Amino acid sequence: MTTAGSRPNILLLMADQLSAFATGPYGNEDVLTPNLDALAERGTVFENAYCNAPLCVPSRAAMMTGRLPSGVPSNDNAEEFPASVPTFAHSLRRAGYRTILSGKMHFVGPDQLHGFEERLTTDIFPPDLTWTRPWEEQGDPPRLSGAQQNGGREYVDILRSSGPLPWTYQMHYDEEVRFTALRRIRELALDSGERAGEPWLMVASFTQPHDPYVAPPEYWNRYEGRRITLPEPVPDGVEPHPLDRWVNAFHGVDRAEIDDEAVRLARRGYYAMTSYIDDVVGSFVAELERFGLLDDTVVVFTSDHGDQLGEHGMYFKRTLREWSVRVPLLFAGPQVASGRRIGTPTSLVDLHPTFADLAGAALPEWVTGRFAGDSLTGLLAGDAGTEHPHRDVVVENSAEGTLLPVRAVVSGRHKLVYAHGLPDQLYDLEKDPRELDNRAADPGYAEVRDRLRSSVLTDWDPVAAERDVVTSQRVRAFLGEALAHGAHTSWAYEPPVDAARQWIRGTDDDPWDPLCGF
Template identity: 45%
Template structure:
């Protein structure tokens, strides 16, 4: 295929350590395991930023938050920043989104020609943190530990209702694409909100993990004072003092999380089965926006560079790429240039300013030596944090905190900070220079503060008086669906059938 179809399957808050080489053996995920057997599996893939909107804007554009300006979950995604949807659409693709992408601002498309659902989260500036008020907890939208203490079983929830709709619309779109009324190649992005907390799952999936041996973290909770400075800020932001977390709460939360991976596996299986039954071929990419700490060391959700939060699964199935396991660190900001190369689409005009790198050569057995970069400048931070992963080491820097250096081969749980040890002074100095060459942290901090201050003014102004929401409103033109009197019934029945004549 000179211009191959592309199917992107995106999930939310899926911990990449559960995907050491595809799904862990003990996960009940037969469809993802089948996909893994056909794919290049990137064991050490990282988010650009461990939070939804920043991670997703970076995933789509190939740029870090310091470039996109999407620092947090209420920062506007600029309309003039090209995404993979823009690049592919410009080259002749149909581009369609079913599900979540957490776009903030009046542009709710960002290169997609069609959106099949609304988003699950608000599109305005209401979730803006405020560096002018360090330690302030904004109770009505900040995470709290109620997701943990309230974990359990439900047959429906806000998120289940959403993802059921996302999957249904995606399968209907695949049927529609098979009918061939539009001959352009297509790129369909299907983006779920699970297994993001709250940790609530349907009984059929919950029961799969009754005897699971992984319902307790490998690193038990630490007392508050033993944590690093940023982790303590996360605890405070999550209102930990007002909750008592029991071992049973932890078991139920992790069990529901694993159950929701199986729920997603069913949804993804439906989509892949529909693709196969309609005889369509496509490049398939599976990826998450960020991870979830799942109680490791007492931390939950994301917002940190520790592996559970920052590492994400990524699997790529494409013609010409032999299925294999790849350990080299990569990033989900590499998705945009990778898809463009696979589709034969040039990014030459913006490539000098693009942080992401195509993974096609690496996936085919080549080498990559450049470090993977991450940034975080949202709730639970009082100044930007940055990170580099290269080889066996991860280095974290924040102007407010002591440096962190971890050897992930010897210390996969990041319990020994080598930045304090004289034997690693040379390695620490090397990473410190790399950070200084890449980032001006004072300027980064000033830009975040400027953005936050402006957004607080705009949000409060727009909420005063008549309010016009930016949330995407899916348009269903009922008069153009099924059979209407401006149509020929014979033509409708013939065109809507797939395959015809069997």
């Protein structure tokens, strides 16, 4: 292992449901993200970064473990994340790092730490089996029904609430996340105890710009009079794929009348929340600079998945369309080349091996052998003339809004979406970034289609996957019904607070010491 002094701190800042296409570094000229723009200029932008599932829980579990969702397994928002699966928090903690989490990670199950030594806040969503939505109960096409609905409303009804509000529950949560994380950075910077100088990994994870698309006036008003570009309609003659029909039925889009004003307001609220997240990024960079930590800290910014926002006639997530699965991925700091943009397709499963390399963490083969991604450190260093091959990117969807497991593989400029028994989708993303021209039946793309289909089926049996997912859904529905009876024991994390020892209340506290209480 390397010495602590040669290893950087790592700060991972996460948004929730933020599409790469809704940020300045990825070419959006409508949104205001000056701090992300500055981070991109100071560091490296991965132009074609993907999540590994278009939903919170499986995407985050994949990111933490470096495994695909089916390899954790964590396929939907109510499948338990096994405590025995190694995460990057375990790997860095074993290598001598302090590991700290503030905010949302949406762990499902009684283990709410997964290798983090400290957790500064509770989570925002339920950690139990509440959100199990078996395919068998959704119908065909799949729809929210019965207990899954909220007062009989459809998902698409969220669009009607877009607008300014004095305050929101998401702001309430995110401000707590920001406060506790910044406070902990200050404490680490000022620490003079036995662990002073130890490198640290901190994840600060926020819930915005997740729907509903509402924001306080100070952010909503930033977009007064600004252009809000609407999505281009799908041309006549482009038939929706069955997977598109399924997710639109699940969200209620197929039954809704959505006019341009509703889309404009939703985008304005989404951009307003994105500007809040941008301000958050700026506050962390400023605090690192204040305490002389900026040159010793690798700052990483990403999101768990995106949001369609009307692109391709679709909204929210749960689809393998580009706005739903493309995420921002920015690195800046030591060991990171500045002003660099990398077109190689990458994904969130690359973060575990990358963080391990940055930390000098020696991992056993039985950990690295399960990785579905590759370390990005060679690409980050900008080694001139050096080849850095990267395996194909795989994205999975086995959650609600579909009726069978779906996999996509991205290789270079091509993307294949595969669902057993349904027509393949093959897109040339360089020629057709809106995914309007399915080339799966085009003889000119036969070699590409066959190669990507072989890649998507490597180490994956779609029939067995469907059987395993359905079995898991049935078991969790049974357990959820059982646990709803009798006394409830919550899995929610409760952060410990020792208020009696804060500030100037300890026996050795000196009221004249300006650092007293740290």
